[in-house]
Amino acid sequence: MSRLVVVSNRVPVQEKKGAASAGGLAVALEAALEKRGGIWMGWSGRINEEGEPGPLSIEQRGNITYALTDLTSKDVDEYYFGFANRMLWPICHYRLDLAEYGRTEMAGYFRVNRFFAHRLAPLIKPDDIIWVHDYHLIPLAAELRRMGIKNKIGFFLHIPWPPADVLFAMPVHEEIMRGLAAYDLVGFQTDHDLENFAGCLRREEMGDMIDEGRFIAGERTFRGGAYPIAIETAAFAEFARRAGSHSMVLKAQQSIEDRSLIIGVDRLDYSKGITQRIDAFEHFVTNNPAHQRKVTYLQITPKSRSEVPEYEAMQRMVAEQAGRVNGALGTVDWVPIRYINRSVSRPVLAGLYRLAKVGLVTPLRDGMNLVAKEYVAAQDPDDPGVLVLSRFAGAARELNGALLVNPYDIVGTSNALARGLNMPLDERRDRWRRMMNHLLEHDVSRWCDDFLGDLAA
Ligand SMILES: O=P(O)(O)OC[C@H]1O[C@H](O[C@H]2O[C@H](CO)[C@@H](O)[C@H](O)[C@H]2O)[C@H](O)[C@@H](O)[C@@H]1O
Numbered sequence: 324m325s326r327l328v329v330v331s332n333r334v335p336v337q338e339k340k341g342a343a344s345a346g347g348l349a350v351a352l353e354a355a356l357e358k359r360g361g362i363w364m365g366w367s368g369r370i371n372e373e374g375e376p377g378p379l380s381i382e383q384r385g386n387i388t389y390a391l392t393d394l395t396s397k398d399v400d401e402y403y404f405g406f407a408n409r410m411l412w413p414i415c416h417y418r419l420d421l422a423e424y425g426r427t428e429m430a431g432y433f434r435v436n437r438f439f440a441h442r443l444a445p446l447i448k449p450d451d452i453i454w455v456h457d458y459h460l461i462p463l464a465a466e467l468r469r470m471g472i473k474n475k476i477g478f479f480l481h482i483p484w485p486p487a488d489v490l491f492a493m494p495v496h497e498e499i500m501r502g503l504a505a506y507d508l509v510g511f512q513t514d515h516d517l518e519n520f521a522g523c524l525r526r527e528e529m530g531d532m533i534d535e536g537r538f539i540a541g542e543r544t545f546r547g548g549a550y551p552i553a554i555e556t557a558a559f560a561e562f563a564r565r566a567g568s569h570s571m572v573l574k575a576q577q578s579i580e581d582r583s584l585i586i587g588v589d590r591l592d593y594s595k596g597i598t599q600r601i602d603a604f605e606h607f608v609t610n611n612p613a614h615q616r617k618v619t620y621l622q623i624t625p626k627s628r629s630e631v632p633e634y635e636a637m638q639r640m641v642a643e644q645a646g647r648v649n650g651a652l653g654t655v656d657w658v659p660i661r662y663i664n665r666s667v668s669r670p671v672l673a674g675l676y677r678l679a680k681v682g683l684v685t686p687l688r689d690g691m692n693l694v695a696k697e698y699v700a701a702q703d704p705d706d707p708g709v710l711v712l713s714r715f716a717g718a719a720r721e722l723n724g725a726l727l728v729n730p731y732d733i734v735g736t737s738n739a740l741a742r743g744l745n746m747p748l749d750e751r752r753d754r755w756r757r758m759m760n761h762l763l764e765h766d767v768s769r770w771c772d773d774f775l776g777d778l779a780a
């Protein structure tokens with residue numbers, strides 16, 4: 324089996340041991356590299372203003388060699404906060420209104436990708452398979468090819484891919500598309516993302532699909548497919564089963580008393596639909612007097628990308644909104660929304676998911692949304708909760724036992740919440756079993772095997 328070289332912006336070794344990780348990418352990949360061995364290269368998370376980069380910092384952990392590079396603050400501002408998170412992220416989440424195009428940021432993005440390629444190339448052996456992750460690093464393969472690297476290189480996009488009319492609002496869309504064409508295999512979360520990609524290629528006759536899953540763009544032919552990312556289902560279910568004795572989970576359970584728990588877990592990101600969700604909850608409580616004082620909505624929302632102005636504004640907005648709703652609906656002995664701005668460790672999350680009668684996952688647009696899958700995996704088979712899921716999350720393509728909602732439809736989401744809380748046990752079991760069977764069969768190791776199998780083929 325060939326050695327695997329993974330490249331991603333974030334690398335989990337940069338997190339302190341035992342720290343709670345708030346990103347799905349890290350969670351999913353750790354398992355894969357442990358199994359196969361190889362190199363994981365990425366940003367150290369550190370800023371180094373020296374100008375000339377020092378040597379890569381190398382750390383061996385089990386089967387994995389972590390190779391990390393520092394970046395300058397100019398790099399981080401332009402490449403990560405700038406182009407990746409203020410241009411590509413909003414565009415790929417269909418938010419043209421939030422996209423900020425700056426030439427400096429765009430140049431910084433391509434420059435940092437070139438820099439990554441120069442640091443990575445000396446580590447690569449002829450038989451290595453290279454797997455690049457996410458929107459931060461789209462041009463990496465083109466840079467490596469320019470340096471003469473002929474290895475198989477795959478790319479997986481963790482976020483949605485938009486239709487042509489949205490993508491083409493980005494001035495450098497052609498270069499980004501050409502960047503993708505430099506890979507041997509481009510993986511998307513869903514068939515819808517793949518269709519959008521094919522549409523973008525066709526629109527200005529840049530390329531086409533020549534066969535099922537085979538594309539041409541200019542001189543290059545390459546493959547593309549849908550590879551929905553997954554979780555370590557059995558292990559997560561076991562976490563949840565044991566979590567009942569965790570002191571934090573016990574405390575939560577005691578403090579909820581006999582109320583029904585509704586849970587939301589999201590990075591504080593405008594794509595996650597948190598404000599619409601709070602509106603839906605407010606509508607639900609106001610219009611269902613029988614549930615007043617009988618429900619607690621726990622929203623766990625670690626801060627994310629706070630240096631980006633849209634995220635900073637969002638932090639204020641959600642905090643104010645949660646406070647306003649609690650002020651309007653709460654009583655001396657009942658706080659309807661518990662809003663937490665910190666990251667919670669995965670074992671505790673697993674226990675909280677299991678306590679919750681409803682998992683409320685309502686992004687306006689999301690590549691996959693691993694929280695939806697974790698919520699299902701964490702349920703008690705004898706008395707499972709109900710997943711209320713946005714039709715615009717990648718997970719909605721797979722989780723056919725969920726109550727699907729349009730997150731922009733506040734009344735519709737409120738009705739789904741009511742239906743979830745009142746659902747008879749038999750229906751809950753049927754719905755949960757369908758989803759759990761799917762998640763057990765399609766877990767994260769299968770996701771890796773599928774992608775790497777196709778890349779190696
Ligand atoms: O690294 P950050 O800027 O702090 O952001 C965290 C991660 O957010 C994004 O997650 C996506 O990947 C998940 C797993 O495939 C998927 O379920 C979710 O829908 C996506 O939003 C981002 O793509 C990662 O690169 C970030 O590390």
Ligand SMILES: O=c1ccn([C@@H]2O[C@H](COP(=O)(O)OP(=O)(O)O)[C@@H](O)[C@H]2O)c(=O)[nH]1
Pocket residue numbers: 343344345346347348350588589590623624625665666667668669672691692693694695697
């Ligand atoms: O306090 C938290 C909040 C989230 N997560 C984890 O962060 C991931 C979020 O992934 P998702 O795909 O839902 O969204 P993303 O943040 O990657 O856009 C999930 O595995 C969660 O369990 C966590 O460990 N602690």
